[in-house]
Amino acid sequence: MLLAGPRRGTGERPANVTGRTRLTPLHVAHTRRAGIVTPMGTTPGRVLARVTAVPVLALSAWLIVAFPLLLVGTFTPLAGVLLGVPAVLAAVLFVPRLLPDIEDAPWWPVVAVLVVSVAFAVVQLAYHSEQLVIRRDPASYAQFTIWIAQHGSLPIPQHEELIAGDDPALSYDSLAYYEVGDVIWPQFLAGTPLLLSIGYWIAGVEGMVLVPPILGALGILSFAGLAARLIGARWAPLAALVLAISLPQQWVSRSTYSEPAAQILLIGALLLAVDALAWRVPARGRPGAPHALAFAAGLAFGLGLVVRIDALRDILPVVGFLGLLLVARRGQAVPMLVGLLLGLGYGFTAGYGLSRPYLDYLSDSLHPLLALGAGVVALTAAATAILWRHGIPRTDRPAWLPTAVAAVSVLIMAGFALRPLIRVEYGHGDAATGYYIGQVQQIEGLPIDPDRTYEEMSLYWVGWYVGLGAVAMATAGVALLLNRILRRRAGAWVLPLMVLSWSVVTTLLRPAITPDHPWAARRLVVLVIPAFVLFAVWFAAWAVRRLRGASPAGGTTSWYTAPVAALGVFALLVPTTITAAGVMGYRTDVGSIQAARDLCEDIPDDGSVIVVDGGTMSNFGQLIRGMCGVPTAHLEQPTPAEVERVTAEVRERERVPVLAGGEAEQVVPYLPPGVPATQPFNVNTEQDMSTLMRPPDGAWRFVGNVWLAVLP
Structure with missing residues (x-):
């Protein structure tokens, strides 16, 4: 049985040449050869296995050390060097030695995967963004990063004592930054800023904005490693190339989004789990490489939070899989569970300890997710207890069951394809989103229907970005894999298929995001598009092997094998490349870094900034507070009398009052004679466009202005 442990009393033992306990491999679709594994020497399979595991190991090690430092307020460059760097070095130097080699791997796939990853990084570095003005998430993460990289702690003090005390006319919150008592909390979780801070420490803001392309490239490398393990080394370059070309992968890797880091952790966790389960280790076996790798896999899953x-939604299938491992008496179950709990402990501490206002904001969707998670845990525990004595039921009986389940998977995808014809989804949950969608509909020439969410189009979004051919191939691939798994012939795929299929179905069912593109493509980046690419490439590989004689080792080759293979490659690469052209040729928010410096230079070191319009406070409040290092507040109902009163309070504290607004007309009415208003922040550049019923194919204009007046 694929998940069952060795039979009691059989005394099963492996051929042991390295001191490891290695029993019958789980792999069937891509079997690792049993026998002698030479512990010394460099082989292509060893290099590919190790280099593709480095990203997840490095990120996990850094987060394990960096997050507690932030939690206690000592996240500094010195602490990072003394504690974080050794942890990362230890992880990437020692853990990869435990990995089994990837079989049947020549050198050319290793070189090709590295070339694709490096080329991806080079292109994204050339197109990197400078988003610092908070309009959507990237600048929110950027300002979060700048604050903790400079100060090493949270929350952010309001410094109201340096403005006007607890004057009720002033507020301190801004877009993505919540005012709670006398402090300010950033909106999002700390994981991505902890990674981006490395770039900030090395080269300031310019270094910070260069980190996302590197993370995106590491995500490509991790995905290539997963494909090599599950499909075969020769197919890994194609899988990496398709993902690298796809518009969403390129787009999120140019700005300070959280998706690249999450992708590395979750795909890397799957990669480590596949390697850990390559050994059939009994529950009471001696701890060794499989246990260490299982712990690392569980930890990476948890750290995704x-x-x-x-x-939290994406890793729910891991809980059920752990139940299967326990029932099967597999030795990897407990260490993977311990790693998962440790990672989740970090995640819940990050959420409820440092981002509680954000979780409160998400409560309408988070509480049901937590309830679902509790239900999955309870159900898994009950099923494990029930099956403990009897083992995992046979899934190949009755004989028709595997085929029926495979057919159901095809019907589910057909349902997503037909969904727009059956139902139109409505309900954003807030008026501002509806107002914006109405504007985009007007621009795109669509019927004005502001409350429409476009969630029914989610499968077609995937088709935009990887092609309908890839969607069809992936659907067929999933059906075939389900059939093989239920017939107990593809054990290595059990966990990847559980996690990826769950993520695809739940994301497509309810993307829960403002539906303009490329913004909505964020939901597809971490696991959905990688899942479609992985399943599609597996199907292509399966088809080619069938044509060659139904054997991975080859056999008789039909004349039409090469044309069919070429057709599959064409279906994967050409539509993906055509759509990706929409983000080639422009960079977003160029000039914002220098404009922010100019803005800060115009504010005296002992200045206290009073923002007199809400839009400027929302977009620039944390930029001024964090990058310029001066107290900043918003006068919610400015009148000449109110401005005069508040600025007088600032002077009483021996500070210089500075007024700020988005337009000169918003600042000039409050100035005494002879005091000029200047425009230090003046950016007129490109930003991402917004589309609803077609993929994005260009850029819109972004105009950012801040006017200042330093009062005597």
Whole structure:
């Protein structure tokens, strides 16, 4: 049985040449050869296995050390060097030695995967964004990063004593930054800022904005490693290339989004789990490489929650899989569970300790997710207890069951394809989103229907970005894999298929995001598009192997094998490339870094900034507070009398009052004669466009202005 442990009393033992307990491999679709594994020497399979595991190991090690430092308020460059760097070095130097080699791997796939990853990084570095003005998430993460990289702690003090005390006319919150008592909390989780801070420490803001392309490239590398393990080394370059070309992968890797880091952790966790389960280790076996790798896999799954709160949904299948491992008496079950609990402990501490206002804001969707998680845990515990004595039921009986389940998977995808014809989804949950969608509909020439969420189009979003051919191939691939798994012939795929299929179905069912593109493509980046690419490439590999004689080792080759393979490659690469052209040729928010410096230079070191319009406070409040390092507040109902009263309170504290607004007309009416208003922040550049019924194919204009007046 694929998940069952060795039979009691059989005394099963492996051929042991390295001191490891290695029994019959789980892999069937891509079997690792049993026998002698030479502990010394460099082989292509060893290099590919190790280099593709480095990203998840490095990120996990850094987060394990960096998050507690932030929690206690000592997240500094010195602490990072003394504690974080050794942890990362230890993880990437020692853990990869435990990995089994990837079989049947020549050198060319290793080189090709590295070339794709490096080329991806180079392109995204050339197109990197400078989003510092908070309009959507990237600048929110950027300002979060700048604050903790400079101060090493949270929350953010309001410094109201340096403005006007507890004057009720003033507020201190801004977009993505919540005023709670006398402090300010950033909106999102700390995982991504903890990673971006490395770039800030090395080269300031310019270094920070160069980190996302590196993370995106590491995500490509991790995905290539997973594909090599599950499909075969020769197919890994194609899988990596398709993902690298896809518009969403390129787009999120140019700005300070959280998705690249989450992708590395979750895909890397799957990669480590596949390697850990390559050994059939009994529950009471001696601890060794499989246990260490299982712990690392569980830890990476859990640490995904430090980066994104919706990682909690993505890892729910891991809980059920752990139940299967326990019932099967597999030795990897307990260490994987311990690692998962430790990572989740970090994640819940990050959420409820440092981002509680954000979780309160998400309560309408978070509480049902927590309830679902509790239900999955309870159900898994009950099922494990029930099956403990009898083992895992046979899934290949009755004989028709595997085929029926495979057919159901195809019907589910057909349902998503037909969904727009059956139902139109409504209900954003807030008026501001509806207002914006109405504007985009007007621009795109669509019927004005502001409350429409476009969630019924979610499968077609995937088709935009990887092609309908890839969607069809992936659907067929999932059906075939389900059939093989239920017939107990593809054990290595059990956990990846559980996690990826769950993420695809739940995300497509309810993307829960403002539906304009490329913004909505964020929901597809972490696991959905990688899942479609992985399943589609597996199907292509399966088809080619069938044509060659139904054997991975090859056999008789039909004349039409090469054309069919070429057709599959064409279906994967060409539509993906065509759509990706929509983000080639522009960079977003260029000039914002220098404009922010100019803005800060115009504010005296002993200045206290009073923002006189809400839009400027929302977009620039944390930028001024964090990057310029001066107290900042918003006068909610400015009148000449109110401005005069508040600025007088600032002077009483021996500070220089500074007025700020988005337009000169918003600042000039409050100035005494002879005091000029200047425009230090003046950016007119490109930003991402918004589309609803077609993929994005260009850029819109972004105009950012801040006017200042330093009062005597």
